[in-house]
Amino acid sequence: MDEAQALLRLQEIDLETIRITNDAKKLPQHAKIAAAQAALKKVQGELVKIVGQRKDLQMDIEGFDRLRGDAERLEQQASQDFQTSADARAVADLESRLNAVTKRIEKIDYQQNQALEQLITVERAEKNANALQARLQNELAQLLGSLKQELLDSQNRLTALKREREEVAALVSPEMQARYNRANERFKGRAVETLTGNKPSSCRVALQPAQYADLKRRKLPVDECPYCHRILITDWH
Ligand SMILES: [Zn+2]
Known part of the structure; x- marks a missing residue:
């Protein structure tokens, strides 16, 4: 290779180096990774809200269990008193107490059922969000792996070009x-x-x-x- 050929090759090497460097910046993985990261952040934000809703509902349902237990004890007590009571006025009073507590239990059951239905919906949303999160994490890991591989390939080609450039440049005064x-x-x-x-x-x-x-x-x-x-x-x- 004479100096003229070396100059031509030097230009080819320099242009190739610029092309590889620019291509590495424009790899489609960059945009895909940014999109997956944004989607992951969004679903993680949603998961925090969903988990909060689920815990609130679970606490509500446990609270209704306690309220129902209290009401059932009142009902039993009133029922016992009713059986042993002989006084007509006391009987009427106990009857109205029993009615009230029965209505209260019905109301608790109704509210608890509503909370249970909401819990089913929220648990389904949590399951879907968890699945989406796992899918995005997997996709992100694959994209990062593929980006790393492409960047390594570019790096290897740039290293080879750099080595060749030194050899070629040595032929130019x-x-x-x-x-x-x-x-x-x-x-x-x-x-x-x-x-x-x-x-x-x-x-x-x-x-x-x-x-x-x-x-x-x-x-x-x-x-x-x-x-x-x-x-x-x-x-x-
Ligand atoms: Zn010219």
Whole structure:
């Protein structure tokens, strides 16, 4: 590989390096991971609310159990008193107490049933949210694994290119490297062009016959484009 070929390869390596670096930033996993993380955060927020509702309902249901126990004891007591009581007024009073406590038990049962129905709904929602959370966590783990693999692949290719660049750069004189670096900056990674017929490959402006004749007379393998001033690789053989 001569210096002219080395300059062309240097440009290819630099362009490939930029392409790989940009592709790594634009990998579809980045957006998918962000979406999965947002969805996971949302479902976790919902789960906190659902679990809170479920615990409240469970406490309510236990509370109704206690209230029912209290009411049942009152009912038993009133029922016993009713059997042993002989006084007509006391009997009437006990009857109304029994009615009241029976109504109270009915009301407790009704409220407890409502709470139980709500609990079934909330438990179903909790189960669904847990399943969604598990699915998202799994999806996220897979995406992170695949992103890591792709980034590792990119890293390996970049390392190989870096190694090759060192070898290729060693074939280019320090002065030419400095010229390449300046042109590279000016022409955004397209410092070098080749000449095919009378057309340079990057600026693609057909050279005037006099310009072409000058290049041909000099026969420099590494020249400069008279139009855009890129490094111009020529091949007069
Ligand atoms: Zn040019």
